[in-house]
Amino acid sequence: MPSELPGEIRDITVIGAGPVGLSTAFWAGMREASSRIVDSLPQIGGQLTALYPEKWIFDVPGHPKVLAKDLVESLRRQAIEQFDVPVHLETTIQSIDWEDDIVVLRTNNPDFPELRSRTVIIAGGHGAFEPKKLPGYDLTPWEGRGVHYLVGSKSEFAGKKVLIIGGGDSACDWVVNLLHTAESVALCHRREGFRAHELTVNQVMQAADDGHVDLHVPFQIREVSGNGAIERVRLFHSEDDSHEIEIEIDAILLQLGFKTALGPLKNWDMEISKGAIVVDGVMKTNLPQVWACGDITTFEGKLKLIATGFAESAIAVAQAVHSFRPEMKIQPKYSTNTGVPGGDGGQP
Numbered sequence: 131m132p133s134e135l136p137g138e139i140r141d142i143t144v145i146g147a148g149p150v151g152l153s154t155a156f157w158a159g160m161r162e163a164s165s166r167i168v169d170s171l172p173q174i175g176g177q178l179t180a181l182y183p184e185k186w187i188f189d190v191p192g193h194p195k196v197l198a199k200d201l202v203e204s205l206r207r208q209a210i211e212q213f214d215v216p217v218h219l220e221t222t223i224q225s226i227d228w229e230d231d232i233v234v235l236r237t238n239n240p241d242f243p244e245l246r247s248r249t250v251i252i253a254g255g256h257g258a259f260e261p262k263k264l265p266g267y268d269l270t271p272w273e274g275r276g277v278h279y280l281v282g283s284k285s286e287f288a289g290k291k292v293l294i295i296g297g298g299d300s301a302c303d304w305v306v307n308l309l310h311t312a313e314s315v316a317l318c319h320r321r322e323g324f325r326a327h328e329l330t331v332n333q334v335m336q337a338a339d340d341g342h343v344d345l346h347v348p349f350q351i352r353e354v355s356g357n358g359a360i361e362r363v364r365l366f367h368s369e370d371d372s373h374e375i376e377i378e379i380d381a382i383l384l385q386l387g388f389k390t391a392l393g394p395l396k397n398w399d400m401e402i403s404k405g406a407i408v409v410d411g412v413m414k415t416n417l418p419q420v421w422a423c424g425d426i427t428t429f430e431g432k433l434k435l436i437a438t439g440f441a442e443s444a445i446a447v448a449q450a451v452h453s454f455r456p457e458m459k460i461q462p463k464y465s466t467n468t469g470v471p472g473g474d475g476g477q478p
């Protein structure tokens with residue numbers, strides 16, 4: 131739950147809780163600025179959580195290799211926990227307005243319909259993420275009762291009979307990843323053939339041959355049933371809908387991809403080029419009091435990488451804080467000299 135009261139004015143509102151949004155909140159804390167983070171997803175971590183939490187990342191300097199979910203956890207501790215940053219999840223920023231020197235963001239969250247701050251830093255990646263829903267059968271009534279769109283941690287599926295739906299990389303990745311965690315794993319795909327990396331498809335096929343995965347291809351969901359929570363699913367064959375099978379399961383993991391769109395941000399009169407926000411050399415957008423960093427930005431020489439996003443966030447925060455606290459130098463003091471404001475300052 132966000133640790134702030136409705137109507138509070140923060141120094142910086144960060145749009146996006148991906149790695150770059152989290153590092154933005156970290157830099158805000160280091161510059162003694164108050165911040166808040168907003169994300170449309172139910173969990174922090176952006177693409178790292180939504181698309182590849184269990185994959186190794188090899189190119190974040192300082193980490194020879196790090197699991198995506200572990201990098202998110204380190205960022206959570208370093209930014210949110212260390213500086214007590216309020217996080218508004220399942221909240222999409224829809225519109226922007228200015229009242230005197232305050233920026234007012236309007237959200238779809240009835241508890242916090244307006245968020246006020248001195249500045250805004252957009253770290254929105256490819257735009258607000260939304261998991262794609264199953265076409266043809268409404269699983270909404272089973273959300274929170276066994277239907278999952280994201281895997282925060284594999285342990286959520288420990289000892290469960292899991293049915294994974296999808297035929298792409300993430301569906302196949304999760305089949306392989308949950309093999310030793312779930313009690314059983316089944317994969318249902320409506321078409322013959324998978325659109326996934328050959329290596330992963332081979333691993334899925336091998337697991338099926340070894341009897342560790344039940345493949346239901348080409349099958350689709352006809353009906354989900356259970357008393358309170360999911361207990362069984364009836365599937366039908368895509369080419370012969372009178373051919374049905376029933377399987378006992380207690381979790382469905384939908385891996386049909388994500389819809390991403392700049393969405394509401396498109397209507398903000400920001401300069402956009404090829405779906406990204408144009409920023410200048412100090413990450414400033416063309417809107418007053420608004421900076422941007424991470425995958426959502428474009429400029430000459432832009433790299434869409436976590437490492438460069440971190441650096442962009444440091445620049446954006448320095449500029450944003452300088453705008454309302456002009457006496458503050460753009461160049462931060464070294465943390466080896468200052469420690470963490472209000473926190474750890476010790477040296478060995």
Ligand SMILES: Cc1cc2nc3c(=O)[nH]c(=O)nc-3n(C[C@H](O)[C@H](O)[C@H](O)COP(=O)(O)OP(=O)(O)OC[C@H]3O[C@@H](n4cnc5c(N)ncnc54)[C@H](O)[C@@H]3O)c2cc1C
Pocket residue numbers: 145146147148149150151168169170171175176177178181182186187188189221222223224253254255256257258259394395423424425426434435436437439
């Ligand atoms: C499979 C895969 C593997 C990758 N591997 C690597 C790698 O090895 N090394 C590397 O450096 N990079 C890698 N990347 C790229 C890396 O994930 C991105 O560069 C990084 O996630 C960008 O971070 P970000 O915070 O800018 O955006 P994101 O991670 O996309 O996060 C943006 C967040 O903003 C939220 N948001 C957007 N608009 C709104 C709004 N209006 N309201 C509320 N919330 C909003 C979104 O929901 C999202 O959670 C990989 C990407 C993929 C897909």
